[in-house]
Amino acid sequence: MTGFLKTLLVQVLAVSLLSLGSPLVVQAEVIGTLAGLESAQRDNDLARVNRALATAEAREQLHALGVDQAQVEARLARLTDSELRTLADRIDQAPAAGADILAVIGVVFVVLLILEAVGVIDVFKKFP
Amino acid sequence: MGALRLLAPASAAAACIGLLALGGCSLNPPRFTPAETDGLPAEVELTQVPFFPQKQYQCGPAALATVLRSAGAAGSPDELVGEVYLPGRKGSLQVELVAAARSRDRLVYPISQDLPALMRQVAAGTPVLVMQNLGVKLIPIWHYAVVVGYDLEAGTLVLRSGTTQRRVMGMRRFMSTWNRAERWALVVLEPRKLPAGAQLDRYVAAAAGLEEVGRLDAAEQAYGRAREEWPDSVWPQLGLANLSYRRGDRQAAEGGYLAALALDPRNVVAHNNLAEILGDRGCVSQARAHAERATALAKGTSLEAAVAATARHVAGATAGDSGVSCPP
Numbered sequence: 001m002t003g004f005l006k007t008l009l010v011q012v013l014a015v016s017l018l019s020l021g022s023p024l025v026v027q028a029e030v031i032g033t034l035a036g037l038e039s040a041q042r043d044n045d046l047a048r049v050n051r052a053l054a055t056a057e058a059r060e061q062l063h064a065l066g067v068d069q070a071q072v073e074a075r076l077a078r079l080t081d082s083e084l085r086t087l088a089d090r091i092d093q094a095p096a097a098g099a100d101i102l103a104v105i106g107v108v109f110v111v112l113l114i115l116e117a118v119g120v121i122d123v124f125k126k127f128p
Numbered sequence: 129m130g131a132l133r134l135l136a137p138a139s140a141a142a143a144c145i146g147l148l149a150l151g152g153c154s155l156n157p158p159r160f161t162p163a164e165t166d167g168l169p170a171e172v173e174l175t176q177v178p179f180f181p182q183k184q185y186q187c188g189p190a191a192l193a194t195v196l197r198s199a200g201a202a203g204s205p206d207e208l209v210g211e212v213y214l215p216g217r218k219g220s221l222q223v224e225l226v227a228a229a230r231s232r233d234r235l236v237y238p239i240s241q242d243l244p245a246l247m248r249q250v251a252a253g254t255p256v257l258v259m260q261n262l263g264v265k266l267i268p269i270w271h272y273a274v275v276v277g278y279d280l281e282a283g284t285l286v287l288r289s290g291t292t293q294r295r296v297m298g299m300r301r302f303m304s305t306w307n308r309a310e311r312w313a314l315v316v317l318e319p320r321k322l323p324a325g326a327q328l329d330r331y332v333a334a335a336a337g338l339e340e341v342g343r344l345d346a347a348e349q350a351y352g353r354a355r356e357e358w359p360d361s362v363w364p365q366l367g368l369a370n371l372s373y374r375r376g377d378r379q380a381a382e383g384g385y386l387a388a389l390a391l392d393p394r395n396v397v398a399h400n401n402l403a404e405i406l407g408d409r410g411c412v413s414q415a416r417a418h419a420e421r422a423t424a425l426a427k428g429t430s431l432e433a434a435v436a437a438t439a440r441h442v443a444g445a446t447a448g449d450s451g452v453s454c455p456p
Contacts, residue, residue: 030404031434033367034336036397039430041329 048088057107075118087117164244173277177255179293180205188220191272195257195316201232233346235319237334241311252324254315261308319349332363362392396425410448
């Protein structure tokens with residue numbers, strides 16, 4: 001590239017960067033379908049995770065592990081949409097709750113899944 | 129910290145299971161539950177799917193051309209190289225493949241991330257674009273290929289892959305390469321076509337992807353198909369109303385948002401967008417009522433800021449003259 005072109009490129013980039021720095025004007029406009037859909041899905045996924053966390057057995061497990069429920073909820077709120085979706089899906093695939101030993105294993109498993117997803121523990125990391 | 133110590137043995141156990149699973153690659157075909165393969169033919173191969181042998185590192189353009197051509201769209205690997213190939217990285221990014229398909233009015237539908245779901249697409253006549261990691265986690269070798277067939281009995285898949293027209297790969301071997309690429313897989317469809325086992329939210333999101341990039345006619349076809357399939361859902365109706373708005377037909381959009389609210393009175397987007405339109409045409413009290421409803425419904429969601437902007441906007445709107453006819 002010639003020197004002139006390089007200079008021109010730098011100038012164009014500089015100007016475009018400057019315009020990025022101007023205060024963002026939030027313009028009222030209609031909301032697109034995708035944004036609406038993503039928001040609704042996130043609410044739905046969060047509700048699925050919270051349902052799993054709300055059972056007495058799950059609370060007991062959290063308490064036994066010495067984890068603060070409020071801290072878990074705050075961290076859940078910080079998960080990205082896709083992380084939350086993956087977590088909710090994995091919870092749904094966990095052993096179903098029943099009135100036997102499997103139910104206890106299921107609850108422990110679900111609690112571990114949630115704690116792992118929010119970064120309180122690191123159980124399910126596999127070796128490369 | 130007590131929690132971490134307590135969990136250490138569990139961690140070791142999980143690692144062993146992981147290693148065992150890795151070491152357990154046998155030639156036995158994987159077993160599926162009867163439900164997973166219910167209704168699937170034992171063997172399928174889509175021989176009519178074209179083959180474009182890749183040049184150099186350009187598996188992205190070749191694989192994309194394969195699925196585009198199958199969906200009736202134009203596009204040769206050579207044309208696609210400029211759009212989806214990054215010479216510096218000797219590869220293509222997934223988002224670019226998606227964008228290139230959308231720019232050709234094709235619907236991009238991510239499938240469920242399991243083998244039975246993948247085989248269902250193939251059985252329905254649709255080849256599946258997949259990403260694989262042919263290396264290991266630490267030294268990845270990313271690769272795009274197209275699954276065009278399977279054989280349940282033999283436990284094999286048939287792929288258009290690289291320079292091989294008919295690469296037969298064991299399902300277990302495929303799964304390990306696919307797992308290392310986070311099981312990325314999608315189908316590319318004509319916008320009026322539903323994928324096998326179509327799910328409402330995914331299909332509408334795929335249609336909304338077309339809306340986002342301004343392919344409004346293709347989006348309209350997809351929303352229309354979705355409305356036929358799921359007539360009780362608010363989303364296809366909302367999508368169609370948004371298309372009307374984007375085309376500048378505010379009257380049709382207003383009717384569309386009202387129809388959407390009839391399907392789901394709690395839809396934030398329909399309330400918000402209706403408030404915008406009504407505010408602009410002087411129906412101020414109705415606009416404010418919808419904005420208030422949207423504000424209450426959007427509390428704590430990702431739409432909160434956008435809805436607040438609408439509320440401010442309609443708060444400053446001025447009432448039209450008495451000749452304006454407003455909805456009740």
